């Protein structure tokens with residue numbers, strides 16, 4: 001149970017609540033009994049489907065009933081339906097689960113059921129090899145992308161929705177150009193720099209675009225450095241931005257870019273001398289310099305700076321002081 | 335505030351008696367998992383006997399799905415990997431594995447591994463690194479780890495690794511503390527902790543601690559008692575428990591107790607449930623809280639039991655304290 005305030009009930013309150021719930025319990029158990037007994041008897045009828053809708057509306061977490069529902073469709077209704085009818089059945093499923101999802105956006109089973117529906121949309125309305133042969137599929141997957149974007153407008157960190165969105169983008173019959181995802185994530189980021197889910201998605205899309213050569217890595221990286229610089233200055237206390245920066249810098253960046261980035265952060269630190277994330281990042285990047293570019297830097301000066309920053313971090317952020325001490329103790333062995 | 339063990343034991347004992355509450359019936363799909371949470375919490379508090387052993391074993395066996403060869407969460411519910419793992423954990427904790435048709439359940443679990451290496455939760459095929467961990471854990475507890483494709487499983491986990499050192503629920507997914515626990519525990523079981531980028535991941539895990547002392551699941555999310563276990567177990571497997579402030583976290587977990595009715599909630603002042611009670615107590619055990627039993631962070635079961643089975647990995651919890659301060 002998450003986020004439900006505890007209320008202190010008197011004995012009378014408790015009794016009254018139990019009284020009120022009694023009828024609901026009786027009805028719920030009767031419906032459950034009815035559904036499970038039909039399931040046992042392999043009742044694949046439309047009637048049974050109606051009962052599962054009723055039960056799932058009360059309790060969308062009842063995974064066994066979702067399974068039963070799919071079996072009713074697979075064993076009972078699909079075999080005797082035309083492709084048109086079966087497509088229509090699945091459109092109804094998608095509409096029904098959309099309502100369930102809006103009130104229960106974090107129930108795994110509902111998301112699963114939608115995936116199953118999408119994957120079972122038949123070919124049509126056209127004949128095979130014809131244009132429009134996958135028209136039903138296209139329209140269902142497109143619609144779901146729209147639905148999931150609406151869900152992300154309501155809660156931009158819902159990981160179920162992000163996962164589902166990635167699933168749709170990589171499986172839809174007519175894929176969208178991958179680059180459109182850069183626009184989407186940027187728009188999410190600009191409306192809230194703290195949306196780590198969007199930064200995460202952006203890192204995945206960019207990695208894939210760079211690896212496939214669809215986007216030139218060095219130029220695109222420079223654009224990202226620009227974007228992240230704005231974010232850093234807007235909210236230097238936001239860890240999402242700093243984590244993304246760390247990804248962007250990576251492990252094999254040139255000494256030149258690394259120095260430029262260190263300089264940028266140092267300028268920010270001058271404005272915000274107690275910024276934990278500035279200090280943390282500077283320690284990380286300076287240790288990188290010590291490790292990767294030893295011959296080009298003044299080891300003693302860098303080590304001294306790191307020691308100083310780590311001591312400062314220990315004071316600013318005592319909960320994690322042991323980690324800072326550990327890093328400090330390893331400095332001389334780099 | 336100290337941990338009120340007698341009150342929590344009583345709270346867990348009473349859970350089975352709430353048939354007159356609607357919420358009890360609406361959570362039937364989690365019943366077997368709830369029995370495991372209750373029993374594990376009792377074991378950690380040193381009161382395993384508080385629930386009747388015979389009755390519990392009988393209930394577990396009544397959840398057996400003969401058609402599938404696994405356990406559902408409740409009698410007449412379909413077999414699922416989550417409830418099958420709970421059943422195995424309970425039967426082992428109650429020393430009743432002789433009741434189990436081990437070859438059948440092993441073949442059910444093995445049948446859920448996908449060509450990519452990940453496991454599905456049931457025959458309808460939802461995949462998740464949670465299920466990969468459940469499968470590895472269950473097979474390892476039954477002594478049949480060699481029946482799964484370990485290399486493929488490790489490969490899949492590797493593909494779920496993110497730049498922040500964490501892991502997500504499937505390829506491409508954002509890091510989340512609970513998924514970090516399942517992936518790190520699975521890697522520990524598969525003896526492949528070398529896959530973990532320890533420095534980056536322990537940094538990310540330490541950043542889960544919030545000013546209240548509680549831990550959250552992802553950046554910019556609220557702290558919650560259940561993350562005390564997900565984050566702490568991973569840190570203890572990586573031997574980095576000192577990267578967070580254990581006193582502050584202990585105080586946060588204790589403040590989420592219901593001092594009247596017993597049980598622990600997700601956050602102070604909220605409704606308690608057996609899930610958070612178990613994970614709160616589990617977290618306290620790893621933090622060395624006095625008068626608790628040692629808990630194995632990999633299997634989330636009593637440590638002495640796992641050690642006796644020869645399954646103990648190289649994790650480290652904080653030393654058990656003798657006083658509360």
Ligand SMILES: [Zn+2]
Nearest residue numbers: 558559560600
């Ligand atoms: Zn929780």
